[in-house]
Amino acid sequence: MRGAWAGLAAAAAALGLALAVSVWRRRPRPVREVLFFPSQLVCTEALLAEAAAPGAGSRPCPCPLPRGDCALSRLLRRLLSARRSLELCLFAFSSPQLACAVQLLHRRGVRVRVVTDAQSMAMKGSQIGLLRHAGIQVRHDQESGYMHHKFAIVDGRMLLTGSLNWTTQAIQSNRENVLVLEDEEYVKAFLDEFERIWEEFDPRNYRSFPKDNK
């Protein structure tokens, strides 16, 4: 009788172990990616249309650009995966495609917060005005130095950071990099930095006189 119980216990232990291994193996591997730019020029309309209304991405786009995968489309895809929150801490933001993706997320109910550089956002082509007009919260510095970060945090779980300003020039012409990491430790460090800056750049702290010359 004692032998039968021992056999049963051993079988249960083996089953438990097999189950644990199976769950562990099915757990999606954290994202670890590096995107290098300049990005090939491809059509991103289908990607944005699909994110706006499922099924719409299958309609043909009349533009002459080739279809396919590129660093920009991969960056867009990572951003469009946001379901709850998106923090952006960007020196310069003038890319229409990336602005389109951010507005789309805002319309979808994702809480978007943007921190940017006051001098850069006043430059021609900046998308910051459009984002504000769409109702997205934006805060900027009033410092003598630049708010020179270029990072994004998706759903408090994925960090995108590197040398890339979100401009068409940077995407299409410069040598740039963006690291994509699903890594709790790094995400926490950047989220803490974002919250620090967000509080510091609270409009209640803005001075009324113009920014000092940089």
Added chain:
Amino acid sequence: MRGAWAGLAAAAAALGLALAVSVWRRRPRPVREVLFFPSQLVCTEALLAEAAAPGAGSRPCPCPLPRGDCALSRLLRRLLSARRSLELCLFAFSSPQLACAVQLLHRRGVRVRVVTDAQSMAMKGSQIGLLRHAGIQVRHDQESGYMHHKFAIVDGRMLLTGSLNWTTQAIQSNRENVLVLEDEEYVKAFLDEFERIWEEFDPRNYRSFPKDNK
């Protein structure tokens, strides 16, 4: 007799396991760090003097700056840990302290290679001329876009990358970040990018006419 052998085998197995665990636990944890700027202003003379000649760092420095740890001193320490190679891929390089560290590594026999942006290296305060004068290999772009990366690879094992250009303005006044990672996968991706650019920027490929206006 058979029991004695079995006991001996079990003891050997236990000893082997204990040894393996001890080696594994003593293996240094891979570096994972984030440096945020602006950096506090501290004296870095002792750090550089110590790296140039062990023992020299204990001599008092007459400068009025406080002593202590800061983002710049931590960045310097990571760089000065190089023993074999240092790859630098930097849009702008005008920080005298960082240039001093790079020259010191070069004198110590570390193979230093620098890739930079042609337009930026022609700007006032750039340290690139000094590095070249010291015999360090430098290559630059001849493209219409910017060579906008800001990364370093130490001994082919540690990656330092982020938003920080190596300028005094960026270090002392801007909001910036540098990720420090000892991570084989990311280091390989950036080293491959460096080697690609290094080959592309081979002086034999330079055109003789001036760079197009950006």
